[in-house]
Amino acid sequence: MNMALRGDEFELARAFEDLRRDGIASIPNFLTDEEFARMGKFVDDAVARRPGAYVGFNGPAEMAGSGLDELGASDRLHSLAERIYEHMTGRPAQRSDFYQVLRCLSGPDVNTHSHFYHYDSYVVTLLVPIRIPTKGKTGDxxxxxxxxxYRRSYWRNAVDKVLLDNRISQRVLRFLAERRLPPVRRVKLEPGRMYFFCGYRTIHTNEPCDEDQLRATALFHFANPHAGHSRGPRAKMA
Ligand SMILES: O=C(O)CCC(=O)C(=O)O
Ligand SMILES: [Fe+2]
Structure with missing residues (x-):
């Protein structure tokens, strides 16, 4: 077992139980208070520079200095993603870079960047909530x-995506979510926790928050099974 993970081992075993039951799991206190404060400050500063707009960052260079770049390069996060990958697929993981995103929602753009139901192209999705509203619409x-x-071919995978990325499917899922009907489930995110799920197999999205609030999440996507293929100009999410 990788040394970097030893301290998290107990939490991970418990989290795998949650994953089996709920399709998503989280590890509490994954970040130190200092790490979390630094990420929060980076987000607050970025949003203050562009008030009322959606602010997105792609790749570690764009979020340099936030601590998210360091986290994405750390052995600890790679070990965690690899363990989760092996648990989910039953196959040995290969070391590869994360596809890293930071999404800051506030202002009138909150609706444009919400309720987009999708599959990720990557097997494992790690989600770190940085700012989550505590009142009104909390952006669940x-x-x-x-x-x-899992799809063997890229094209079969692409068919799944087309069947989901169309007006009818999107409206049906939104209808169900807004009425709190199954099979859509809802999670109130708690900052400080590290959430994970199988982004490749799981239909997922976020609800909007209120326009005067801020919802910021960092995503680390790991292991693209169809890595040889270009993501194409229509790819809106990972
Ligand atoms: O911000 C979120 O809660 C989810 C974002 C997401 O699924 C993605 O960026 O692929
Ligand atoms: Fe996603």
Missing amino acids: FLLIPNARR
Whole structure:
């Protein structure tokens, strides 16, 4: 077992139980208070520079100095993602870079960047909530866990995406979510926790928060099974 993970081992075993039951799990206190404060400050500063707009960051260079760049390069996070990958797929993980995103929602753009139900192209999705509103619409995370299997071919995977990325599917899922009907599940995210789920197999998205609030999440996507193929110009999410 990787040394970097030893302290997290107990939490991980428990989290795998949650994952089996709920399709998503989280590890508490994954970040130190200092790490978390630094990420929060980076987000607050970025949003203050562009008030009322959606602010997005792609890749570690764009979030240099936030601590998220260091986290994405750390052995600890790679070990965690690899363990989760092996648990989910039953196959040995290969070391590869994360596809790293930081999403800061506030202002009128909150609706444009919410309720977009999708599968990620990557097997493991790690989600770190940095700022989550505590009042009004809290921007909950919505999911239908493990709605599809792993696809052998890129094209079969692309068909799943087309079947989901159209007006009818999107409206049906939104209708269900807004009425709190199954199979859509809802998670109130808690800052400080590290959430994970199988982004490749799970239909997921976020609800909007109120326009005068801020909802910021960092995503670390790990292991793209169809890595040889370009993501294409229409890819809106990982
Ligand atoms: O911000 C969130 O809660 C989810 C974002 C997401 O699924 C993605 O960026 O792929
Ligand atoms: Fe996603």
